[in-house]
Amino acid sequence: MYLPAKVNPPEDVLAAAGPKRLQVVMLRDIDANELGKLFTRGMEDNSTREQFGKTIAGTLRLADMFAARKKLVSGDQFTIDYLPGRGTAIGINGQQQGELIKEPDSSTP
Numbered sequence: 001m002y003l004p005a006k007v008n009p010p011e012d013v014l015a016a017a018g019p020k021r022l023q024v025v026m027l028r029d030i031d032a033n034e035l036g037k038l039f040t041r042g043m044e045d046n047s048t049r050e051q052f053g054k055t056i057a058g059t060l061r062l063a064d065m066f067a068a069r070k071k072l073v074s075g076d077q078f079t080i081d082y083l084p085g086r087g088t089a090i091g092i093n094g095q096q097q098g099e100l101i102k103e104p105d106s107s108t109p
Contacts (some may be wrong), residue, residue: 003016003018003020004016004018004019016065017084018083018084019081019082019083020081021079021080021081021082022051022080023077023078023079024077024078024079025075025076025077026072026073026074026075026076026077027074027075027076028098029071029072029074030071030072031071032066032067032068032069032070032071032072033063033066033067033070033100035064035066035072036062036063036064036066036067037063039062039063039066040059040060040062040063042046043055043059057101058088058102060092060099061098062080062101065090065092065097065098068077069092073090076092076093077092077093077094078090078091078092078093079091086100086103087100087101087102087103088100088101088103089101
């Protein structure tokens with residue numbers, strides 16, 4: 001996780017203003033569809049039902065991006081860049097994957 005300054009504990013990371021980057025470097029080969037499912041489950045397990053409900057469209061797009069790759073191999077990397085007010089950019093091996101995933105509408109329940 002890359003932030004403009006060191007932040008601790010995890011709740012403060014989420015509350016920190018500004019862009020955030022999560023970068024993952026694969027240490028082993030993995031079926032990209034499996035990675036998408038695991039990532040989705042992790043998001044669901046770490047969100048309230050309401051929070052997760054607001055991110056379903058973006059989460060499904062992320063899973064589709066991984067599935068389109070078929071496989072990630074050791075050394076491949078992906079980044080998730082949260083850009084406040086703009087959305088989230090996904091990159092695989094330095095290449096942006098599709099358009100930004102727009103932020104969920106916070107006005108809907």
